Amino acid sequence: MPGEDWHYFPPAQPAGREQMQVTRADGxxxxxxDWQVCEACRTxxxxxVRVTDEYQGRGYAGRMLRYALRGREGYAWTTTVQKPMGRVFFQRMSRSTGVQFGDGRKPFLCPHMRTAHGLPGAAQPLPADD
Known part of the structure; x- marks a missing residue:
């Protein structure tokens, strides 16, 4: 949408935390x-996932998650325990992407993900249609 900026924060180290943010023009x-991926273990x-109330239902969470999934077909994905709205979101995403996000009870972190720490690296602006 006009007046918004998409920012990707890559991992600062292998298997480290990544982040996607969408901001209005006023910041x-x-x-x-927020997510982690281990390319070596394919996890x-x-x-x-957070979208403020006034922006929910506009597809932002799905677009961000699809970005994280891109090029990672066949990876095993998990997530944290979800509130009811989160469970519905991940069920819908599973149906639309074919990716299962685990049972939402016990996230799986491979050894590389467990040892990675800290915040993601510097922001990289993305075109609004990514």
Whole structure:
């Protein structure tokens, strides 16, 4: 949408945390996805998805998650325990992407993901249609 910016924060180290943020032109951060991926073990972990109330239902969470999944076909994905709205979101995403996100009870972190720490690296702006 016009007046919004998409930012990708790559991992600062292999298997480290990544982040996607969507902000308004005034800098207000209204959508965010945090995740980790280990390319060696072909695993992914969705840490958190957040879209503020006024922006929910507009497809931001799905677009961010599809970005994280891109090029990672066949990876095993898990996520954290979800509230009812989160469970519905991940069920819908599973149907639309074919990716299962685990049972939502016990996230799987491979040894590489467990040893990676810290925040993601510096932001990289993305075109609005990514």
């Amino acid at each position: 207000y951060d209204f959508a965010r996805l 992914g972990f969705v840490i958190a």
